[in-house]
Amino acid sequence: MPNSSQRSSGKQRLIEAAAEIVSTQGVQQLTLEGVAAAAGITKGGLIYHFKTKDDLLAALVQSMIDEWDQRTRAKASESGSNSSAMLLALINDTFDMQPSEKQLMRNLLAAASSYPHLLGPVRELYDRTYRDFAGSSAQTGIALVITAAIDGISLLELLDFHHFSEDQRKAMRKALQTLAKDLT
Known part of the structure:
Protein backbone atom coordinates (compact mmCIF):
# COMPACT_ATOMS: atom_id res chain seq x y z
CA MET A 1 0.00 0.00 0.00
CA THR A 52 -15.34 11.43 -11.38
CA LYS A 53 -14.23 14.09 -13.82
CA ASP A 54 -16.09 16.61 -11.63
CA ASP A 55 -14.02 15.55 -8.61
CA LEU A 56 -10.83 15.96 -10.63
CA LEU A 57 -11.86 19.40 -11.92
CA ALA A 58 -12.80 20.52 -8.42
CA ALA A 59 -9.39 19.37 -7.14
CA LEU A 60 -7.67 21.20 -10.00
CA VAL A 61 -9.47 24.46 -9.23
CA GLN A 62 -8.76 24.09 -5.49
CA SER A 63 -5.10 23.36 -6.21
CA MET A 64 -4.82 26.48 -8.37
CA ILE A 65 -6.48 28.62 -5.70
CA ASP A 66 -4.27 27.21 -2.96
CA GLU A 67 -1.12 27.73 -5.04
CA TRP A 68 -2.09 31.31 -5.96
CA ASP A 69 -3.03 32.17 -2.38
CA GLN A 70 0.13 30.62 -0.87
CA ARG A 71 2.39 32.23 -3.44
CA THR A 72 0.84 35.67 -2.93
CA ARG A 73 0.89 35.42 0.86
CA ALA A 74 4.53 34.22 0.83
CA LYS A 75 5.55 37.20 -1.32
CA ALA A 76 3.63 39.55 0.96
CA SER A 77 5.25 38.14 4.11
CA GLU A 78 8.70 38.79 2.62
CA SER A 79 7.85 42.51 2.58
CA GLY A 80 5.84 42.61 5.79
CA SER A 81 2.41 41.35 6.65
CA ASN A 82 0.46 44.55 6.09
CA SER A 83 -2.16 45.49 3.51
CA SER A 84 0.35 47.29 1.34
CA ALA A 85 2.60 44.20 1.09
CA MET A 86 -0.36 41.98 0.22
CA LEU A 87 -1.61 44.40 -2.43
CA LEU A 88 1.86 44.67 -3.96
CA ALA A 89 2.07 40.88 -4.09
CA LEU A 90 -1.36 40.68 -5.77
CA ILE A 91 -0.38 43.36 -8.28
CA ASN A 92 2.85 41.59 -9.15
CA ASP A 93 1.20 38.17 -9.40
CA THR A 94 -1.44 39.61 -11.72
CA PHE A 95 0.96 41.37 -14.05
CA ASP A 96 3.55 38.54 -13.98
CA MET A 97 1.09 35.71 -14.64
CA GLN A 98 2.54 33.21 -17.09
CA PRO A 99 0.72 32.60 -20.41
CA SER A 100 0.15 28.94 -19.54
CA GLU A 101 -1.50 29.91 -16.25
CA LYS A 102 -3.69 32.46 -18.07
CA GLN A 103 -4.71 29.84 -20.63
CA LEU A 104 -5.61 27.34 -17.92
CA MET A 105 -7.68 29.94 -16.09
CA ARG A 106 -9.33 31.04 -19.35
CA ASN A 107 -10.32 27.46 -20.18
CA LEU A 108 -11.64 26.83 -16.68
CA LEU A 109 -13.69 30.05 -16.83
CA ALA A 110 -15.12 28.90 -20.14
CA ALA A 111 -16.11 25.61 -18.52
CA ALA A 112 -17.92 27.30 -15.62
CA SER A 113 -21.25 27.29 -17.46
CA SER A 114 -21.12 23.50 -17.71
CA TYR A 115 -19.51 23.03 -14.28
CA PRO A 116 -20.90 25.85 -12.10
CA HIS A 117 -19.74 24.13 -8.90
CA LEU A 118 -16.17 25.06 -9.90
CA LEU A 119 -16.94 28.69 -9.07
CA GLY A 120 -17.66 28.02 -5.37
CA PRO A 121 -14.00 27.89 -4.28
CA VAL A 122 -13.21 30.89 -6.49
CA ARG A 123 -15.98 32.89 -4.82
CA GLU A 124 -14.60 31.88 -1.42
CA LEU A 125 -11.14 33.17 -2.41
CA TYR A 126 -12.60 36.49 -3.56
CA ASP A 127 -14.73 36.75 -0.41
CA ARG A 128 -11.70 36.10 1.79
CA THR A 129 -9.52 38.56 -0.13
CA TYR A 130 -12.07 41.39 -0.02
CA ARG A 131 -12.89 40.64 3.62
CA ASP A 132 -9.17 40.85 4.48
CA PHE A 133 -8.93 44.30 2.90
CA ALA A 134 -12.29 45.53 4.20
CA GLY A 135 -10.95 46.08 7.70
CA SER A 136 -7.30 46.51 6.87
CA SER A 137 -6.65 50.19 7.52
CA ALA A 138 -7.94 53.70 7.61
CA GLN A 139 -7.70 53.60 3.80
CA THR A 140 -9.95 50.59 3.30
CA GLY A 141 -11.64 52.14 0.28
CA ILE A 142 -8.37 52.52 -1.60
CA ALA A 143 -7.34 48.94 -0.78
CA LEU A 144 -10.68 47.66 -2.10
CA VAL A 145 -10.46 49.79 -5.25
CA ILE A 146 -6.93 48.52 -5.98
CA THR A 147 -8.08 44.93 -5.49
CA ALA A 148 -11.11 45.45 -7.75
CA ALA A 149 -8.90 47.07 -10.40
CA ILE A 150 -6.52 44.10 -10.33
CA ASP A 151 -9.44 41.70 -10.71
CA GLY A 152 -10.94 43.78 -13.51
CA ILE A 153 -7.69 43.85 -15.46
CA SER A 154 -7.34 40.08 -15.09
CA LEU A 155 -10.89 39.32 -16.12
CA LEU A 156 -10.81 41.67 -19.13
CA GLU A 157 -7.81 39.78 -20.45
CA LEU A 158 -8.90 36.28 -19.40
CA LEU A 159 -12.30 36.69 -21.04
CA ASP A 160 -10.68 38.17 -24.18
CA PHE A 161 -12.66 41.39 -23.79
CA HIS A 162 -9.57 43.54 -24.03
CA HIS A 163 -5.81 43.11 -24.15
CA PHE A 164 -3.74 45.98 -22.88
CA SER A 165 -0.52 46.96 -24.65
CA GLU A 166 2.76 46.53 -22.79
CA ASP A 167 2.94 50.29 -22.28
CA GLN A 168 -0.58 50.32 -20.82
CA ARG A 169 0.24 47.36 -18.56
CA LYS A 170 3.40 49.08 -17.30
CA ALA A 171 1.52 52.31 -16.63
CA MET A 172 -1.30 50.53 -14.76
CA ARG A 173 1.14 48.43 -12.75
CA LYS A 174 3.14 51.49 -11.73
CA ALA A 175 0.00 53.43 -10.76
CA LEU A 176 -1.38 50.53 -8.71
CA GLN A 177 1.98 49.94 -7.01
CA THR A 178 2.21 53.63 -6.11
CA LEU A 179 -1.28 53.56 -4.58
CA ALA A 180 -0.54 50.36 -2.68
CA LYS A 181 2.78 51.67 -1.30
CA ASP A 182 1.02 54.76 0.01
CA LEU A 183 -1.35 52.71 2.20
CA THR A 184 -0.61 52.71 5.91
Missing part, protein backbone atom coordinates in the same frame (compact mmCIF):
# COMPACT_ATOMS: atom_id res chain seq x y z
CA PRO A 2 1.43 3.44 -0.91
CA ASN A 3 2.37 5.74 1.94
CA SER A 4 0.78 9.17 2.26
CA SER A 5 3.60 10.99 0.43
CA GLN A 6 3.35 8.55 -2.50
CA ARG A 7 -0.43 9.03 -2.59
CA SER A 8 0.03 12.76 -2.42
CA SER A 9 2.61 12.80 -5.21
CA GLY A 10 0.41 10.57 -7.38
CA LYS A 11 -2.55 12.82 -6.68
CA GLN A 12 -0.46 15.88 -7.52
CA ARG A 13 0.75 14.27 -10.78
CA LEU A 14 -2.89 13.68 -11.73
CA ILE A 15 -3.80 17.30 -10.99
CA GLU A 16 -0.81 18.52 -13.01
CA ALA A 17 -1.73 16.24 -15.92
CA ALA A 18 -5.32 17.51 -15.80
CA ALA A 19 -4.05 21.10 -15.75
CA GLU A 20 -1.93 20.48 -18.84
CA ILE A 21 -4.84 18.93 -20.74
CA VAL A 22 -7.29 21.68 -19.74
CA SER A 23 -4.72 24.36 -20.57
CA THR A 24 -3.83 23.03 -24.01
CA GLN A 25 -7.06 21.33 -25.12
CA GLY A 26 -9.89 22.63 -22.94
CA VAL A 27 -12.15 20.98 -20.38
CA GLN A 28 -14.19 19.24 -23.08
CA GLN A 29 -11.15 17.10 -23.97
CA LEU A 30 -10.46 16.13 -20.36
CA THR A 31 -11.11 12.44 -19.73
CA LEU A 32 -10.14 10.24 -16.82
CA GLU A 33 -8.35 7.90 -19.21
CA GLY A 34 -6.40 10.76 -20.78
CA VAL A 35 -5.35 12.14 -17.41
CA ALA A 36 -4.29 8.73 -16.14
CA ALA A 37 -2.21 8.12 -19.28
CA ALA A 38 -0.63 11.59 -19.14
CA ALA A 39 0.26 11.09 -15.45
CA GLY A 40 1.60 7.57 -16.02
CA ILE A 41 -0.96 6.13 -13.62
CA THR A 42 -3.59 3.47 -14.22
CA LYS A 43 -7.21 4.53 -14.46
CA GLY A 44 -7.78 2.56 -11.24
CA GLY A 45 -5.07 4.62 -9.58
CA LEU A 46 -6.78 7.79 -10.77
CA ILE A 47 -10.17 6.62 -9.50
CA TYR A 48 -8.58 5.93 -6.11
CA HIS A 49 -8.07 9.71 -5.84
CA PHE A 50 -10.87 11.08 -8.04
CA LYS A 51 -14.09 9.15 -8.60
